Amino acid sequence: MPTPSPTSAAGRRPNRRGETTRTHVLKVALQVLSSGRPDAVSVNLVARQAGVTWGTVQYQFGDADGLWAATLDHILATAGPTVWARPTAAAVPDRVAELIELVWAALGSNYYTARTNLQSNLAATRAELEAEYPRTATALDAVDEKLADQFEYFLSDLPVSPLAIQRVCAFVPTALRGLHAEHTFGFPIDVEAALVGLRDAVIAYLVPTATGPAEPQPVVVERDH
Structure with missing residues (x-):
């Protein structure tokens, strides 16, 4: 059974551009969290490194809890x-x-x-x-x-x-x-x-x-x- 596409925090299924943005933010979040930086667990840092606004993060994930949970789901899906x-x-x-x-x-x-x-x-x-x-x-x-x-x-x-x-x-x-x-x-x-x-x-x-x-x-x- 294919894995269903994720929905945004607003409950809407993202279009192709939205899915690309979401995947990009998750990849950056993984990179930031694994960098060893003392401020790595920071949504603002992830947003800056990803080149998106807090509003984009909020739209895609809702809040910090949503972003970190989605990042862990990304690990399960991509660790291989x-x-x-x-x-x-x-x-x-x-x-x-x-x-x-x-x-x-x-x-x-x-x-x-x-x-x-x-x-x-x-x-x-x-x-x-x-x-x-x-x-x-x-x-x-x-x-x-x-x-x-x-x-x-x-x-x-x-x-x-x-x-x-x-x-x-x-x-x-x-x-x-x-x-x-x-x-x-x-x-x-x-x-x-x-x-x-x-x-x-x-x-x-x-x-x-x-x-x-x-x-x-x-x-x-x-x-x-």
Whole structure:
């Protein structure tokens, strides 16, 4: 089923020019949010960078909540293989290595940076976020649910205990986010060693101990240039 075209905040379906403007603003919003600027979470900044007026933003999205929610929807629609992917490996060790590489790459993408900036800068608590930016809170949940589904999807068909998969899906994404946050902040961390250790620990947990963990390919980490 084709995805329905978005409507403006005024409830009217935009013409081709309006759709072009809307898409342009969303692309700029993603770029601004992922830039690392201290003032990145700013509707006025997005409007200036996009070369549109506040009235245009208001017409297309209604308010800041509408813009940020639409930006998160844009991430879901456009992230593609950068974040969402299908497994190619069949063996448990190689599948785990593939998944960790995928998640690590996703954490370094503009999409995840934008999502993290929104969550950390819009409100101090979840309750405040839901009260002040209800549509954005819902859209954040949709992105996080997609990420969780992706992680479980990568492991669900493996010949291992479903309970073990459930537990791995619960702790490994959090561990990777924590490692990535500390690496991004500049702590002196041996990222390669940490990722290999996490990978081997997960493999040892999932693979029957009688056979022991196999030797998958090394985890690939893109170094900062």
